[in-house]
Amino acid sequence: MQREEMKEKHQIVIWPVYLDANKARNEGRLTPMSCSVKTPRVMEIFKAAEKLGLHPEHVTGKAHPAAWADKSGYVLVDNIGPKTDLLRRIGTEIIRMRGGKQ
Template structure:
């Protein structure tokens, strides 16, 4: 269990295909389709955090899905929702750029 000075962030917090009941923690406006751990790591670094990566961990609800493996820990510098929203903003900006490139 991580210490109280860090928060746990799972990729499913940002998955637009999931409902809040299924684990999504941000609004659909900021959510993306099929986020993975590497995308979350990149977005957290761009948001100014220094994530600790734990690739072997699995979310308790989705322990049986190999694509849902991994989590990051970041220093608690404010509320969890504010940190998630900041990371989601970076994630969404990168995701929109990739979507625009694929259309061409």
């Protein structure tokens, strides 16, 4: 139980769907299209968060409730600000890592 409390207070869960440009807002995307990427992978999110100094942790074998068959997992990052700001920064970093918008 202590691990769950720590996750809620000091870390934020980042599911790939939050950054997915292929998804609509009502399908779970939380970022604007300018900060979204097509089919983001968990390891891309992990590497982007690492570059941003967010001390990421990859949690495997978990599925977003809306996509219960995809057990790619999620990334936990440090809670250092509003979730929307962190998602935008991570999305922008993934775009930079991919070489810019395609």
